Amino acid sequence: MKKTAKIRSLSWLLIASLFIIGCEDDEFINFTSTISSEETFFDVEEGKDITFNINLTEELSEDLPLEMDIIRDLESGVYINPEDYQDYYEYSTDSGQNWKRVRPNRVIIPKRTKNLRVRLPTINDQKLEVDEEFSLKISPLTGSVFNISGGIQPIKIIVRDNEESDENVDAYGLYFKRDANNNYNLTAINRGIEPHKVLKNYIDNGVNEQLIKDLKVLDEIGGIPVNYLDLVYTHHEEWAGFVFNKGQAESKDDWEMGLNLIYAYERFDENFQTYTETDYTTKGPFGFILVHEYGHILTLNVKEEVNPYIRNSANCNNLLIHEGCLHEKSVLNQFNRKFYINDDIYNEPNFVTDYAKTNIVEDIAETFAFYIGQNSINRVTEESSGALRKINFISENERLKDLKTQMINKLSSGQDFMDIYPSIRKLNRNHKGEPVSCIDIKQKKI
């Protein structure tokens, strides 16, 4: 009986000891483990969470903080904006049943835990954007305490924009529509667009203010607005711009202009065939392109120049082009009569640029840009080239001649855009090899 009681007492003592030892956390000490995560890539629609697991091979006896860094490549043109994801993280130690929110960029693997689930919610906005990318770098803050081996590869994340582009638009790049207040609003994006930081900036912050001002100036001077802008940034095709009248079929002026922004943000070196980045500038090729394209609008509009309903030569007594039949007194029709359908032969060059040789429509747009871009226009002499005669034609034309002063004074480029074709100046010689004043030889040297 006594023996049984003794055994019973010893048993209780043993159980009590085990209980005390078992419940004593302070006795568990481990600062060594291996960290890992299986996820390396996510492709999510905006508004959805990015959820991933982080694992330790051994439990730790202290909380392990993890620093979360969002890495954005600001040069890429597809970087995510901070307003497109939440400014907090959430983590769960029970496979996602309960979540704890932390900010700004630190989550904890609590002690005595091996598996952590982490999520970063993205924001479903109502803004048309490109798909955005970033990397999430996760680093254990080990200090001098922990001995953590392994590591977590940066997780690449693509967040897909879920706004729909205007389906009636087949955009080359970013498609902006002008509203009554002269603002250009993004209505469509070509999802196959080559990304670029400049385009990203236009998506986030709108069209460059200077460009909007210049388009407004052109509208004030020419009386015809550019209602749509289609903007790309591409070296692939290297086209500089385009225009066409979307309202042609209804005999109204509803003009779209396409522009390749490389010419506004990069300087082309003809000798080395290389591009160098610059800030936005119209003092160079981009200024020339704007004037050239608006030259098309001035000479192809239905308001004064073209009858779009006459589409065949039987009913057209004047110049007939894709846009329709030119009115008798239209600038282009007169240009045609003076330089294309007579037998006069002039000294070379007959065109201000090679591109002007493409067709009569390009000839007058190039000549117009040269007229605007020159400080002074030399008068025609017997020996003058065809090109100089064409520039003089524009300078004497009732509809176009008065635009020059306004454009020079109001456009941001002024006249500083003529160095787009520096080599063309070498062409301006007569048959004897003497310089012919086709362009303004007083202009600054390149």
Next chain:
Amino acid sequence: MKYNIFFIFLLTHFCQSSWSDELLSIEFGECLGNCPVYSLEIQSNGFFVFTDLKHKTTQQGKLKKEKLIELHQILSLIDFKELKKQHSNKLIRDLPKITITYGEYNVNFSGRKSAPPPVLKLIKWADDYHQQQLSAS
């Protein structure tokens, strides 16, 4: 070698468009800007005439086998009969005009983007070839 021949045999017998006697011609016109301006005429056996329309130079030769196989593959994806003759908006000014002739078929585009995906592959093939010619010269 024999695999290549077998592959061409398969392509020419079972694909949508088997390239035999048709002359393939691709021409890229001027644009406002710095677009490549050139033409390429190619026969199914690989003989080609490449013309740099900007610098007015011409080069003749025979395509390398790999390039020819690539081209056969690309052409097999294009059904010229079904292509619209005019893919471009004629009212667009300043984009390069692209003209592709394949035997009796002739299609036009305003800028590369207006081409449907299989044709775009052909255009890209030609552009790559043009780029190689530029790098070599």
